[in-house]
Amino acid sequence: MSEVVKGVISRTKNAPTELVDIVIPDPGAHDVVVKVQTCGVCHTDLAYATGGINDEYPFLLGHEAAGVVESVGEAVSHVQVGDFVVLNWRAVCGECRACRKGKPHLCFDTHNASVPMTLTDGTELTPALGIGAFADKTLVHEGQCTKVDPSADPAVACLLGCGVMAGLGAAMNTGQVSRGDSVAVIGCGGVGDAAIAGAELAGATTIIAIDRDAGKFEWATELGATHTIDASKTDDVAEAVRELTGGNGADVVVEAVGRPETYKTAFYARDLAGTVVLVGVPTPEMRLEMPLVDFFSHGGALKSSWYGDCLPERDFPMLVDLYLQGRLPLEKFVTERIGIDGIDEAFTSMEAGKVLRSVVVL
Structure with missing residues (x-):
């Protein structure tokens, strides 16, 4: 009934x-x-x-x-x-x-x-x-x-x-972060910090947390960030990422904000053959204007991550087990x-x- x-x-x-x-x-x-x-x-x-x-x-x-x-x-x-x-x-x-x-x-x-x-x-x-x-x-x-x-x-x-899976999956499934990679995450809310945790779990050795609110960096560091960049005090965030990655840019950049300006930063903060993962959700009126030649001159991949590209039956039990083991x-x-x-x-x-x-x- x-x-x-x-x-x-x-x-x-x-x-x-x-x-x-x-x-x-x-x-x-x-x-x-x-x-x-x-x-x-x-x-x-x-x-x-x-x-x-x-x-x-x-x-x-x-x-x-x-x-x-x-x-x-x-x-x-x-x-x-x-x-x-x-x-x-x-x-x-x-x-x-x-x-x-x-x-x-x-x-x-x-x-x-x-x-x-x-x-x-x-x-x-x-x-x-x-x-x-x-x-x-x-x-x-x-x-x-x-x-x-x-x-x-x-x-x-x-x-x-939802949110934690979206961030973990953005790093692990969509970005395919692997051992030794450098990762930058733009936006250190729940989804961005989950991407940081996912990057650490996957074995990334340099994990850069980027936000305009320095108060969020404590969370990001607890979850695996090795470096932080306060975007409110940095003229060129992409250049700051390059300085922390041997002048190259990050192997994977996760954009967890969903705005044109932060997506541009993500694009230019990656290595020439790096990957950008958009997991932040933009609104319908937003538009992105960039030189097409810049897309041509960079290799790598530009990806969108929907629900962290997860399969719940595969990912949820595994991640719960990792949590219970103290590894996540x-x-x-x-x-x-x-x-x-x-x-x-x-x-x-x-x-x-x-x-x-x-x-x-x-």
């Missing part, structure tokens, strides 16, 4: 969030009801609330979540009741042209729940990234549930659901644990750069 639980919605553009009753319907054949334990507060949730994604209000916010499978549809085989899972928004279809080419990390037709969650008056909710996990329970497709070691702290494990300090990303009524305050702290992640504990 359907049930009523509490959830956080954004009803209209730029309005404060609301904690309201929402209806979780009976799961469809391949759907799963998950009792949410924790959910990280991500920039994407704020983008939904402020109209930066689309106008399909009301939104059920939250997507970076971990919890326990409570009930399953009649055809579910991927998980079972009682499994501890991290939710993902890349439940690959296996049938689209990307999947058939052996590139499921670029799947164009990922699965979501087959029936909508609603308000008590029947209004359909749009769940953030197909998940909607600022709620006591949520309804997702079975493929959106990735089983991981249940001994992991849910407040840590949930972060793999995911716990350092949890700045604060908050209640479900603290979302708006968490948005404010996030925008001010005061946290890597606020995590809602339900």
Whole structure:
């Protein structure tokens, strides 16, 4: 039977969030009801609330979540009741042209729940990234549930659901950082610092953290940065990177801001045959103007990283295991644990750069 639980919605553009009753319907054949334990507060949730994604209000916010499978549809085989899972928004279809080419990390037709969650008056909710996990329970497709070691702290494990995975994957999967590489990361928020942690895990020996807020460098250094550059006090950041890399530029530069000016810096801060990875999300009106000859005269690669080019079934269990072994300090990303009524305050702290992640504990 359907049930009523509490959830956080954004009803209209730029309005404060609301904690309201929402209806979780009976799961469809391949759907799963998950009792949410924790959910990280991500920039994407704020983008939904402020109209930066689309106008399909009301939104059920939250997507970076971990919890326990409570009930399953009649055809579910991927998980079972009682499994501890991290939710993902890349439940690959296996049938689209990307999947058939052996590139499921670029799947164009990922699965979501087959029936909508609603308000008590029947209004359909749009769940953030197909998940909607600022709620006591949520309804997702079975493929959106990735089983991981249940001994992991849910407040840590949930972060793999979005931002931390995006940064780790930008370095490890998209940038393919390897032993001995030099890496520069522009933007030291949660995603950028995760890229730093990923670069260290992959064996990079020079890891340069770049930001305009020197207060963020302590986090970056704890997570593996060997050098820092305060962009607010440096006339030529690209030249500063070259000075720290034998005059060559970095092997991999991760741009975790998503602005034309920082992308230019990333381009010129890389070695001639280096790689630029764009993981920061630009807005639609942004434009990039650069001499075409500069693209021609540099080798290497320019890549975009969507969800860190991850495959949840491959990456989430492995990264949780590395965390439990003490080899990946995911716990350092949890700045604060908050209640479900603290979302708006968490948005404010996030925008001010005061946290890597606020995590809602339900």
